[in-house]
Amino acid sequence: MSALPVESFIVKRTEFLVVAKEADVVAHARDVAEFFGFNSEFFSSAESLASEAESKTSPLVVFISLLEYADQEQMLGAVRHVHGIYARSQVIVTIRGNESSEDRQQLRLAGVHRFILHHEMQTSSKFYYLCSLLVHGTYLPVPVTDLFPGTAVDFNGFHKLPINQNFLPVIFAGFVFSDKKYRRLESVKQVYVKREELNRYRKYIEAYHDNRGNALKKRCRAMMMSLMGSYTELILLLSLDADHHQETLQAQLDQFADTAVSLGDYLKDCPDTFNVIAQSLEFQFCKHERGPYVLAYALFIAQSCGITSLKEIIMAALLSDLGLLELPPTCYRQLQSRGALMLEPNDMEKYQHHPMSSLNRAMLRELPLSDEIKSILVCTHERADEKGFPNQVPADKLPFESQLIHFCKILDGRVRSA
Template structure:
């Protein structure tokens, strides 16, 4: 309970504790629970625990469940909790890593994406519901229903709303709507780029459900389907990146919130892909796929290390945590291999080189500069861009273009991470 209360207090979550025996026959008000935590008893057999899990799933058909497994159970003999609504955590994952906080914030704080009221056209048939957020209790109220026609009257009413939201699971339907009703002009391209980026964000966390957690062992076909979907979305995004549209701020401003402070890979991946497309350096697909996977291993580190990396003011680990932090590239690769994600050999190579430097003082392997993939250097630069957006820009209020140019100048004046030749190659892509 102390572990739970840390998260509840830090993020102002509404929380209720109940003994399992006190569960009512009908959920009533509890039906609104977004996440339920259930711990396996120390001497509770797997069959008995699975029956309790099934009862909770039946009683709360809309809720997600996190189970904390007893110490005596390993993933090899755990077969009963592969339900997609259940995220099983080992004792070590629950108590010693950021994974429980990640799940809490994902399920409780990031199930909606913000869209513009102007994205929707009157007299079109909606293929997804849309919501407004009530100011008093912050709940989401449906104002547009799937398979309904958006009338002129309702469209005018919505124009006075402070914001409009869609459920994260409906992002593909929203993306298809944008593709159907918008042309290929500048404003439409920017809307499409934003929708594709949101789709990548959703796909990356959907993939994470299979990769991050020890007890989740998805089928190879399930992983391959998600992976191919990411590639399809990325291919469409690359076509927009080839145009003259300036997409940097579109991506930077697309999302915010507690959860997205804990998962920065989508931004690092698209910033890096944009550099690759605009500069002609590296393979954009290898860059983007590697970028989405490169920080998976962060969640296998001790909580204090991961917390400093994501949530400290400077977004960096303490000196005494550095040796632990330097393990994460190999841990990311290991996660992909253990779960049998069908990653290309080039992606595997880049994954373990994203923190290497041309002066051969990087980690984890101090790779010789002539063996260093350009895609890895692009990702290292993109991570610095993302960190700049989250730190320097927030402190000083400078524009994104100015911040990127200052970062490029700083790296040029203190060579080591990048060669002058590489920096010259990517310089114009940052504008």
């Protein structure tokens, strides 16, 4: 009797589970899963999960299409059923957009984490960004050596099991990180922190690491991670029409600006600054999302040169590529896989319009932008030789802050390709 290969007994974690029967929704979900290489499963209905689901652990993300349901109670029933099976998964649902705010709140209470409108899936790249963030940007690695035995921690830490890729909780908020546990984790070298707890992790680093040498580098890295967490949450609030809350948006903007200013203060005294920035966010999601890197470079250069318009730089860098999420899915895939220079003429035209789309989206969200910030924002892809886009602005009309952000985009691209 021949032995079965070991792999047959190992169930790899499903990262992306899809519950949908509409052909176009299923096709979009498959495209996303294939593009990012998600380990995925597909089901035609929520009811089929109880008998067909083979996963023994919760997927990172469950995506449910609610388009087939005729009323709110049916939608709530489907969400509750799925949430009852996969209580630890992040749930995305697609809806038509005619639901009331009360209906959406009921769905949130039933277990929905994010909404995306059906037409957004069809016409934009927002679904790609959202799924990439939730699958590849929910658990983020931090070095075990950043932590000190005998210290109280205010965040949870996870160990990623090497075989099935599950995240096992090993550090618990509110408890003391024991010397025994530290010794056990030393061999794995890193633990994972959830994106929503990055600010707590950053405060821990600030409490136990000083402002000198390698300790300052750790502070910079933690601040970069905290900035990334705030940045991505803002991008979702600004771009997803069904998830917009003006009060939440303003609070996130304030937190983001404060974090960015603090990062700038750290970077100006940090040794080996460019390498610290380049190596701070080395995880999969940030292969596609470069905004925090560009802002960090811009802040460091601005402070080194004595530039005082940091607020304008922070807001313009935050919003400069927001319009990329308005690109059609096919254009977005080509941009991410081949780069802007390799786009077909039709896609290039859409891509070169994205600075205006960024401004339009910011105006739609009623952001309090000065005329100066608006001018900086739409010129972040212009060039001194008047060969930039979207308007080929003459060199003497280009805001210095726009040129700085444009330079930092080029710098980041060169660093990545080095």
